Amino acid sequence: MKYVAGIRRLGRIFGFTLAGLWLSLSAAASAQPTPLPPEQAFRARLVQTGERTLEARFEVAPGHYLYRDRFAFTPADQSLRLQIDRPPGQTKNDPSFGQVETYPHPVTILLTAKRPLPQELSIALQYQGCAEAGICYPAQTVSLRPGESTPAGRPVSLLDTLGPPPAGEMPPPPARHGWFAGSLPATLGIFFVAGLGLAFTACMYPLIPIVSGIVLRGAKHGQRRALGLTFVYVQGMALTYTAGGLLAAASGAFLAVTLQQPWVIAGFSLFFVAMALAMFGIFSLQLPNAWQSRINSWANRLPGGRFVSVFVMGTLSALIVGPCIAPPLAAALAYLGQSGDLLLGGSALYALALGMGTPLMIIGILGSAALPRLSHRRLHGIRIVFGMILLGMAAWIARPLWLHRSPVPGLDFRPVASSAELDRALQSARGKPVLLDFYADWCTSCLEFEKNTLTDPGIQKKLGGFVLLRADITANTPEHRALLRRFGLYGPPALRFFDRDGRPFGETVIGAPDVTEFGRLVEQAKFQTLR
Structure with a gap:
């Protein structure tokens, strides 16, 4: 028996795990006007504490959090094996991925080698987090030596370390759910x-x-x-x-x-x-x-x-x-x-x-x-x-x-992948107001915005006179990052309105507004373009 x-x-x-995944489709995300860049939101430091032990210390800015299961530590010396000891995190009801463990506070992760550490040691630290405002940062990686900390090592996208991305990045859902998170x-x-x-x-x-x-x-x-x-x-x-x-x-x-x-x-x-x-x-x-x-x-x-x-x-x-x-x-x-x-x-x-x-x-x-x-x-x-x-x-x-992949019923978004493509799209849309939507498959708030706001019939009716553009930065290519920098952004979701002459007006909307707030923003944009 x-x-x-x-x-x-x-x-x-497995039942609890699958139930958690399906129930994760309904939740809400908040908005915050000024998110921090990732190198300010998360700071990493590598400290050697013994002949075979290291500590990876992460500082987390208020209003931000790191995912417990999105850490990876890769020594430059591939023969060096590290045992990773992550402390328990705080359970968070993620808007799209259910119950996950996060670190909304400073955290120290113990790294233990099976042999004495070499004198010339460099480790690639990989991590990913989000802002409570609903901004999801691309996965970051930085190479540090013992005693170094960021931003001395410039964090870059995880995909940069893998060469040209085939299609996109797969951040959360976390690998470990429920029992597997232990x-x-x-x-x-x-x-x-x-x-x-x-x-x-x-x-x-x-x-x-x-x-x-x-x-x-x-x-x-x-x-x-x-x-x-x-x-x-x-x-x-x-x-x-x-x-x-x-x-x-x-x-x-x-x-x-x-x-x-x-x-x-x-x-x-x-x-x-x-x-x-x-x-x-x-x-x-x-x-x-x-x-x-x-x-x-x-x-x-x-x-x-x-x-x-x-x-x-x-x-x-x-x-x-x-x-x-x-x-x-x-x-x-x-x-x-x-x-x-x-x-x-x-x-x-x-x-x-x-x-x-x-x-x-x-x-x-x-x-x-x-x-x-x-x-x-x-x-x-x-x-x-x-x-x-x-x-x-x-x-x-x-x-x-x-x-992630289905188009929003009733709305036709034209993709733009670079600043040059955006300029051409704005030129061809002269005479009409334009809405630019920054999106990524791994952005939980983007999915929420699509599901709860863009599918609303009233919103779709208000957007009837707009040319809709979408910058899908899932792959986080250099062109995508340049497009984000052009508008002072660090990640999706974000919205930008342009007038009939292709000129941006108003402030960039950061986060995922609900139906009422987004409807108000669209009405304001219409009024601005008619003046």
Whole structure:
């Protein structure tokens, strides 16, 4: 019954997470007239406190906050591994992303190296935050040496460190929600329970003959050796999945950028739908029989009872089982890719594999009689639970397709990507008033403004005589930053009105005004242009 309780707990974890994501669509953001530039809103300092320890100290200006899960620390020496210890943050109901952890106050993050720190040390600090006014800053990165602080190192966009951006940046939603926002041991415990859940699915049953045929052949020397062999066998599986977790976490920044592309979002969503259908038993997902037979034949030729051969067989077993457990495994890799934490990525997949291998170790010692007599109905129920979770994840993954990318019904915004394009658009719009909207996919207040204000019929009627322009700065290119500087802005959302001659008038509107306030601003703009 412990197993059933574990599955129920895992279901609640994913259920609460998905519920939080869907409930995050309704909230409001406030407005503030004069936001600070990011280098003034957030100041970073790197201090070495010991032979192997560093502290990254961040000052946060009043009215601003940093996201707890948007920190990354990358040494210039790629061989140097750092363990990151983030203190608990304050829970905040984000307008578009639900419950998140933030630091609205100074925070110190402990960095611990596994070996003495080199004398020549430089670390790239990545972080992202917002202003309570509703302004979302692009992700910042700065390279510091111990003892240095910003603005000595000039913060730049995270995308600048990745080269030309493919499509856009993926800031929050945070990688860790709910249970995943806790400590590393708690997260590993959740992955271990998930592994136990996978262990009792039909996917793992083909491994039982392998365990019996290889491990038990060398277990004639006693139970202790049997335990050692089964442990080595499970390590072969576990380390294979660990490598996958490390690769997912190491590619975190690139993965975060790539996943914003519509075709990638759609592909992943359809993938999860297909995997859910596989869980429901509509079709079977496994290696071709010829491949499985070849691997099993090789396994039978391996000498049983030897640690090296048993370890190799564990690695091969991971390949046999991999396609069958692809749905939950892909979900775990997607989560780890967003975290960007190598320690978390490797250890979480290791814990998952240990959970999968624990029943196999028991079977290896006690024999197949130790296998729980789960009915077909119960096994089918387990697959249904995982299938429902995957359908929920498919819906969440596809959410940006209709939240971020869909045009506002009734309004036709013309895109402008640079100052030159804006000038040409203003020239062609002579004789009509113009509204310029600064927007980004990662800007929570921009989404709120679209959803709650621009869709209002009264607002759309008032905007009928305007030429509508939109500067989508999601990719945060040099041209985008130059356009922001032209109007003294540091990020979206922001609005600028132009008269019939293409001249700006009034003040730049910073933040996301509600229907009443925005309607008043539009009426004022109309009055100004008619004078």
